[in-house]
Amino acid sequence: MIKIDNLSYSFPNKDLYHNISFTLENDQHCAFIGSSGSGKSTLIDIIMDPENYMFDGTLEIDPNCRIGYVSQFCEVDNTKETTVFEYLCEDYIKLQNEITSICSLMETSSDIDALLEKYQEALDALDVIGGDDFESTLSKKLNLANLSKLKDSKISDLSGGEFKLIQVIREMLNSPDLMIMDEPDVFLDFENLNSLKNLINSHKGMMLVITHNRYLLNNCFNKIIHLENHELQEFDGSYIDYNFTLLQTKIELQELSVADDEEIERNERIIKRLRDRAEVTGETAAGRYLKGKMKFLERLEARRIKRPFVEIKQPYIRLTTNNQVEEKVALKVNNYSAGFDEILLENVNFEIKSNDKVAIVGLNGTGKTTLLRDIFKNDTPAIEIDSEIEVAYLSQLQGEILNESNTILEEFLDAGFKTYDDVETYISNYDFEEERINQKIKDLSGGEKNILQLAKISASKANMLLLDEPTSHLDIYSQMALEEAIAKYNGAILMISHDYYSIINCVDYVLLIEDKTIRKMNMRKFRKMIYAKYFDKDYLEIEQKKRDLEMKIAISLRNTDFERAKALSEELEALIKSL
Template identity: 65%
Template sequence: MIKVEDLSFSFPQKELYNHISFTLEEGQHCAFIGTSGSGKSTLIDILMDVERYLFEGKLEIDPDCKIGLVSQFSQVDKTKEVTVFEYIAEKFIKIQDEITAIYAEMATTSDMEALMEKHQLASDAFDAMDGDNFESTINKQLNLANLMKIKDLNVSDLSGGEFKLIQVMKEMLQRPDLMIMDEPDVFLDFENLNSLKKLINSHKGMLLVITHNRYLLNHCFNKIIHLENTELQEFDGRYIDYNFSLLQTKIELQELTVAEAEEIERNESIVDNLREIATYNSEASRGRALKARVRFTERLEARRLKAPFVDIKQPDIRLDIDHEIESRFAINVRDYSVSFDELLLENVSFKIKPRDKVALIGPNGTGKTTLLRDIFHNNKESIDIKTDAKMAYLSQFQGEMLQDSNTILDEFIEAGFKTYEEIIAYLADYGFAGEILNQKIESLSGGEKNLLQLAKVSASHANILFLDEPTSHLDTYTQIALEKAIADYKGAIIMISHDFYSVVNGMDYVLIIEDKTVKKMSMEEFKQMIYDSHFDKGYLEAEKNKKAVEMKIELALKDTNFELAKRLADELEELIKLV
């Protein structure tokens, strides 16, 4: 068991945790969630290297506890000339070679006792990883993840998504007591995401996974740890049940808050009357009654209900445009081809209307980002963009659009804002305020950087947006806010995304890359394709019905119709059982 008790920690410019506590126990698969920049990755760093951080409180980890880590920043080593199988089996092979070397040394040594001890340690380590069966175990994992086809490929030839899955397998096969993964889903295509789900669900050990991916959250975890505004809460159960419990609490709290507000208003009215009486009646009893009522009102105000996890403020993302494109088509691609070491895309043709919202999807490494960049730069004869188009680009490689050495304020002065006051007012809607505005870009979390990119894109007032993995690293609240902004946008969007929810909730249709070309697919066809490949029967319909009821509950709460909200919550609970 891992036990954290009353942990507090701050950076010079930011408080991260205020007396937080949680436990992780054997067999738990725990999702670690919270808004971007709340300190999730830092908490993992503390767990991995306790001695490096000066914090208050207790952190109890058994000294023999073996922790495995899959980092969000891992990259393929292009110089590593080993096969996928050799890479996964690296530790097994190393211990095997060590044991073989010990046997060879035993033939000539006079110090047999020391070698026997060395042999025992190596054998124990090999047994702890189930070394006798490592070849068949690796084959089973590759087969589970549908990656047997890459077993004999060099690691340097893998896509980023394939390499991430290989890392997950490698760490799992070493049987750590606790395995930590920091956003392992980022940039995974639908097929690889489904493979990651299978790997997580097959793992027998304790897991702590930072993720904002709604597909994984709904399918992989039996415990939730939620970090928000320096506070933390635990929930034993599924993510969908956790969200339902938050909604129930929200209904209860809002009903109590309305009742308290009415009570406060009634007492303030009594206090006003007593004050008026006191102006012409100076009896001591009247003065005491007035003071008592004032104290009572102050106590009511002081205990107004606060719930930091129930109603988290979404950023106010607005995608406005200066003018609409007047032509029938905003973008026309004709017979586009591109190749690097090999042909990626050939004879690709499609047209996009001024208000089309299009998802560009396909497996990792099929040329999606290359196509998006080439359209944005409009540097090929096969690409025609109308002259009244104004374009903005969001890159999955955040360093392209944001300079690490800049502060947040510097970035937006360079983006054309005239005064610091104007920037401060603008960024407040995106959740950036106070000292964080003077922080360097390099110090921000991945989610904060992507949110800043969205803020820059929004400020451009462009009528064509090119969004390359815009939801990567974004917390679920910001993902939903972006979906709303896309729905209201009056221009054209081409978006690369592997997030199923963002595609189906915001896009009009899909351009899917297959066999080195691009094929148009309706949203219904796309849903059916994902439905057949990844979801249980009835999942999509149940999700749709669930979302409709949640919207009705939100409207009921706005009207302070708490009885209706409670009835709808009962209806929602029944729907959740079907998801």
């Protein structure tokens, strides 16, 4: 139904694709993966609206293909007074009203033929979205997503995570031939992530989903498209099989590549000695031997093994402070309450020490972001921050912290950097090349914006960080780099997260929001709660071991330690079999 052949596309200051090709066919559930900023969202934009892009190559889409789309940036319309049921039924109700209106016109109109044509078109459209079974299908989808309780709620009362799932259901109800979703898992709590998994697996039809979420990748897809370093490869099968196959291929290719490089370097040395000798002695035989060696070198260069697809691409994230303070109470919250139309949090009390690393955990819509913002603003008597504590804030709404009309250079000059060179040197550590320093922030990917927020926070040298979903939009290697940076940070961290691995790898304890209050929970109890309520214990523990092994293999390859990489690969294979 969709075929892309030798497609190439570039921004003015960044190449995205070089001759990429892939196909999507009926009933394939395809995960679209790749590092932050590799061009995944742009390729989806091209598929949805090819007339707006000047690209080389061909893009073929069945002209009758109906596309459903869920953006990574779905925001609740706080003015929407319709209920969830009315919102989901909007297109269905319109068609029913149209059919009723046409039937009414038929009673008095003389142009029956034209009305009959419209009537048939409306009936066909109604049939496409399920016709008489529409309301039954809607109820099944809500049950599957565990959202039946919200059927009569107003759209304006939904949390961001709940609204994201409602958006997914709405698009699925329209029965598209191709369902496209751009990071639909971002900001979803543990319960809603399971609901999204259920919705994806229940969908009958072709699907293309951008995600970095390992849980969805492992449980939802039968085809993988991987975009990296301007190239693309496709794999028919599960993500677990693809990732293991990719690692084995990388080990084989990199070993061959290093051997090729060594052979080429050896022949280059021989040619240099022969050239020097021929110039000094003028011997004909030496000249002929030199020409032969040069032709041999050309053949070696021509058949040189290509560097393995997807070299490890991990930004060096640092979180630094110039003002480390001795252990003391950095933040105290006393009888804090928050709410809008209804109370979200009531009489909340807790304190955080100057070296504590803490995660706020709770379902979507329970007031986590409201609390973090109020701590950052520090304008209520219920919140006390020690005078030695400097606070920096990362927002899930990236435009709150970054001026998206700025270039990267302007953003950091505004933040106190003095020169172009200072900015260029600093951001190069975060994987932003020099040629991108004048790129507009609005043109960055969601993951790149989060990396830029982290770079800006680190530059502030604050000794207390408030992080609202810091791993959102980040690829797996960037998530792991952030975990390492948090572990090394010498100040206090209070972060909102729904990422299980970031929580267990980074924090000392969690603050759990339940029943409009907060209670402190140690990590052992937190794990037990997650195992009991949301995810299988064995799966989570094996997946953590898999992730660690994959990173060790990547590091071994970077260090050209192939024997260790092979041994680790055997460990990984045994672990995969236990899943």
